[in-house]
């Protein structure tokens with residue numbers, strides 16, 4: 001009897017660029033297609049995937065592509081290991097074998113942004129994403145609001161705009177709240193799609209080179225407004241928030257309904273924050289320590305760290 005085939009929640013698919021659309025001065029939408037792209041799935045909201053990028057002179061010559069590609073990839077010498085970066089599924093159309101990824105351009109400082117700046121239709125890329133054959137849950141979704149959420153506070157920098165756009169499109173039409181987006185250029189708001197009528201979108205244009213300097217005060221204003229409507233927790237502000245060293249560790253906490261149920265049942269405002277780690281840390285402290293929002297109702301993710309590549313290389 002042959003051993004049953006293991007169906008993993010994520011798998012690696014090859015793809016090529018089918019279309020490139022400039023959504024604003026700082027944003028580019030890539031539509032990828034390929035023979036196995038229809039076998040990708042998505043858990044919705046802020047579903048993340050990994051993009052495996054070509055090496056400048058070797059392309060994908062050394063990339064292992066079997067079911068255990070990741071283990072083999074990790075064992076490769078540095079110079080043969082293709083860069084892997086994390087991105088959000090902006091839209092998935094399995095019937096057309098297409099997936100859209102929106103990439104915030106930040107110059108030629110990293111392999112992903114460099115690739116996105118230079119790429120042309122037909123260029124090749126590998127995507128490690130949810131495996132439709134698995135059926136889910138796949139993992140990789142951190143927007144997990146409690147069942148009784150009345151209002152949402154969504155905030156982030158350009159790297160979080162695709163996730164916030166996808167979340168807004170998935171919210172029910174009666175959803176209420178505020179989304180604060182820090183963008184490089186006002187035109188980057190084009191990356192958004194459908195927004196529920198009850199959610200206000202506030203774009204703040206970044207001061208050149210000063211991540212978060214406008215996002216932080218804009219989120220504080222939004223939090224004050226939302227808490228003023230009585231959506232915040234009734235308990236005193238939490239003072240026991242442990243410090244996270246964003247240079248040493250990952251800034252990431254996404255409370256889950258199944259693990260955090262009872263406390264979250266009482267919470268009426270749900271906040272989701274993502275972007276540069278130090279900025280997000282400061283926003284989280286404001287919401288939890290100063291505004292008294294239940295920490296189990298605040299998801300916060302350091303999507304990148306200033307001065308540090310995603311893989312630390």
Ligand SMILES: Cc1cc2nc3c(=O)[nH]c(=O)nc-3n(C[C@H](O)[C@H](O)[C@H](O)COP(=O)(O)OP(=O)(O)OC[C@H]3O[C@@H](n4cnc5c(N)ncnc54)[C@H](O)[C@@H]3O)c2cc1C
Nearest residue numbers: 087088103104106110111112113159162306307308309310
């Ligand atoms: C779950 C998740 C989802 C994400 N989704 C998206 C998405 O949909 N779209 C998107 O554009 N990004 C997204 N990001 C962020 C993206 O993965 C990072 O910006 C990544 O570091 C870019 O890789 P790189 O190769 O261009 O730069 P790296 O090689 O990682 O870094 C090189 C240098 O560039 C700096 N840097 C990295 N990103 C930025 C930036 N955005 N602005 C300015 N400087 C930067 C670093 O600090 C470093 O100094 C996501 C991240 C996570 C964790």
